Amino acid sequence: MKIIADTGKCVGAGQCVLTEPALFDQSEDDGTVIVLNDTPDGELIEKAREAVNICPSQALSLEE
Numbered sequence: 398m399k400i401i402a403d404t405g406k407c408v409g410a411g412q413c414v415l416t417e418p419a420l421f422d423q424s425e426d427d428g429t430v431i432v433l434n435d436t437p438d439g440e441l442i443e444k445a446r447e448a449v450n451i452c453p454s455q456a457l458s459l460e461e
């Protein structure tokens with residue numbers, strides 16, 4: 398599984414970071430998402446799915 402982030406769609410809402418700070422951070426310049434670990438394993442897989450589901454701009458997706 399791989400996390401794909403489309404920073405063009407990201408509105409910097411930060412929900413992904415709140416969901417799992419081990420996987421996501423935000424750019425200090427414009428608040429857009431930075432993926433810290435795009436190939437999560439273990440319990441982080443579920444957190445990645447959660448982050449994809451709650452992102453308000455559908456900027457995150459998963460390549461299974």
Ligand code: SF4
Pocket residue numbers: 402406407408409410411412413414423428429430451452453454455456457
């Ligand atoms: S939740 Fe979505 S819109 Fe918000 S920072 Fe993360 S990727 Fe960007």
